[in-house]
Amino acid sequence: MATALHNLSDYDTEKVPDASNMCFGIVVAEWNKEITGALLNGAVSTLEKHGALPENIHVKTVPGSFELIYGARQMSLNGNYDAVIILGCVIRGETPHFDYICEGVTYGIARLNTTSEIPIIFGLLTTEDLQQAKDRSGGRLGNKGDECAVDAIKMAKF
């Protein structure tokens, strides 16, 4: 279902487990930090809304979305987390680089999920322009960070 038909921040709060005993890692990319910062705010506030303690939400930054793969792997290996969330924003430029970054990060995170002992939640925005990214990071279509936080809580209990 297209995001335009389902707001990213709309979900049934009754179906979200209590997160008060959970610990989360979040890896966030610095590229497009206006957007990724908004994604991070949404993720942290939603985790806390469902009981996660601030001291149990550990955030680390990486330069760009391609480095999210390495950052997520390192967090997943340290054994302290019930789930890891990656947050990034890739916006199409003039060259095919957009396609390679998006495909690479998607493949890398998907592959990590086949070997990791904990879920790694895919919070990568891949947009044609800045406005689409704004719409999905707290704008008219909700916040992808909210969605990722809910998914992390649910998958931590899987």
Ligand SMILES: Nc1c(NC[C@H](O)[C@H](O)[C@H](O)CO)[nH]c(=O)[nH]c1=O
């Ligand atoms: N163009 C964007 C990038 N590019 C940088 C790469 O992610 C990576 O950091 C670099 O290739 C060095 O390995 N990253 C984003 O997150 N968003 C972009 O729009």
Ligand SMILES: CC(=O)[C@@H](O)COP(=O)(O)O
């Ligand atoms: C996704 C990217 O790396 C992209 O923003 C870089 O822009 P360009 O393709 O114009 O070099």
